[in-house]
Amino acid sequence: MSTIKESLLRFRESVEPQATLVAVSKTKPISDLQEAYEAGQRHLGENKIQEMTEKWEALPKDIHWHMIGHTQRNKVKYMAPYVHLIHSVDSPRLLKEINKQGKNNDRVINCLLQIHVAQEDSKFGFDEQELIALLQDQAFKEYEHIQIKGLMGMATFTENKDQVREEFRSLADLFKKIQKEKLLSSRHDFTELSMGMTGDYEIAMEEGSTMIRIGSAIFGSRN
Numbered sequence: 001m002s003t004i005k006e007s008l009l010r011f012r013e014s015v016e017p018q019a020t021l022v023a024v025s026k027t028k029p030i031s032d033l034q035e036a037y038e039a040g041q042r043h044l045g046e047n048k049i050q051e052m053t054e055k056w057e058a059l060p061k062d063i064h065w066h067m068i069g070h071t072q073r074n075k076v077k078y079m080a081p082y083v084h085l086i087h088s089v090d091s092p093r094l095l096k097e098i099n100k101q102g103k104n105n106d107r108v109i110n111c112l113l114q115i116h117v118a119q120e121d122s123k124f125g126f127d128e129q130e131l132i133a134l135l136q137d138q139a140f141k142e143y144e145h146i147q148i149k150g151l152m153g154m155a156t157f158t159e160n161k162d163q164v165r166e167e168f169r170s171l172a173d174l175f176k177k178i179q180k181e182k183l184l185s186s187r188h189d190f191t192e193l194s195m196g197m198t199g200d201y202e203i204a205m206e207e208g209s210t211m212i213r214i215g216s217a218i219f220g221s222r223n
Contacts, residue, residue, distance in 0.1 A: 004032060005039035007218040015212050019196075019205060022066050024215030026051065030058050032219055037063065043084075045213055049075040056082050068213055070124055073097040080105045087152040087194050087213075090114040090124040092134055095146060102145025109145060112152040112194050115174060117167040119156045128174055135183045148184055150192030150210070151175050155200055164200050168207040171195055175208075 002010070008023065015021050024045040025033050033044060033055060042062060046052035047069025056065055056079075064084035071088050079086075080101035089095055089111045102109040113134075116125035126134065134140055153171040155164040175193050177183075184190050194211035196204025201212045 004035045004218060008036060008039050008041050011212075011214050011218065015201070015205060019209050020211045022068070022194075022211060022213045023218050024068065024197075024213050025055070025219060026069070026215065028219045030055060033059055036218070045087075045215075049079050052083075053078050066213075076101045077104070080107075080109060083109065085110045085112065085149060085192075087112045088114050088124065090126065092137070092140070095134075095140065095143065099143040099145045107145070108147050110147050110149045112150050112192060113148060115151050115153040115171055117153045117155065117171050119163070119167075125153065131174070132183065135178070141185070148188040148190060150190055150194065151178075152194035152211075154197070155195070155204075157199075161200075161203060165203050165207065168195050168200075168204050168209070172208045 012021050020043055022043045022045040023036055023041050025036065026047045036044070037060060043064045043066060045066040045068040046055065049067065052065055052067065065082060067079060067083055067086045067088060069088060071086060071094060073094055076097050086098065086109065089098065095111070098109050098111060113131060114125040115131065116127055151171060151174065155167040158164065172193060179190060192210050193208055194213065196209045196212045198214050198217040201214065204212065
């Protein structure tokens with residue numbers, strides 16, 4: 001059975017330098033995260049703000065914390081002082097709250113806009129029309145305490161690799177469209193495309209992902 005360190009090294013070798021490896025540490029004990037840290041891992045992903053905040057308080061402060069789960073507006077304030085990147089921004093109201101909490105903490109908070117590409121109702125995110133409407137909205141343009149770093153999306157949970165590829169490709173096409181048509185002002189460093197998890201990261205890489213989220217294949221299955 002491979003150790004956390006061995007698993008991390010194996011995944012880093014297969015995704016870097018094209019993509020950043022985010023080790024998804026949700027539900028895992030602090031000792032496992034410390035082991036990952038000692039193996040050189042600095043990007044950790046969590047899906048619950050309260051759990052992430054407890055781990056942030058306990059662990060070294062040079063860790064980059066990624067919020068990858070569905071984000072409730074009333075909990076943004078707890079992660080606003082430290083979160084490195086919020087992957088799951090899926091509504092204008094959430095963006096407004098992040099900007100507000102960024103202002104309260106005198107910092108600019110990095111965000112990815114979550115796009116709904118999967119054929120599953122359980123997934124969150126903007127569709128293309130909603131996204132473009134957001135980017136053209138005057139209120140959005142005035143937010144000074146957020147930086148849109150890119151897009152995030154999750155493919156359908158299916159064995160059909162052609163479908164997964166098609167969904168990732170549609171997300172990559174939208175990403176390129178925003179860059180090409182300059183739909184964001186230059187103050188947004190729009191360079192990240194977060195797509196791909198344990199089961200589909202290789203397809204995501206082929207379609208241009210710059211950020212891969214891997215959990216159980218590094219830390220073992222969850223309870």
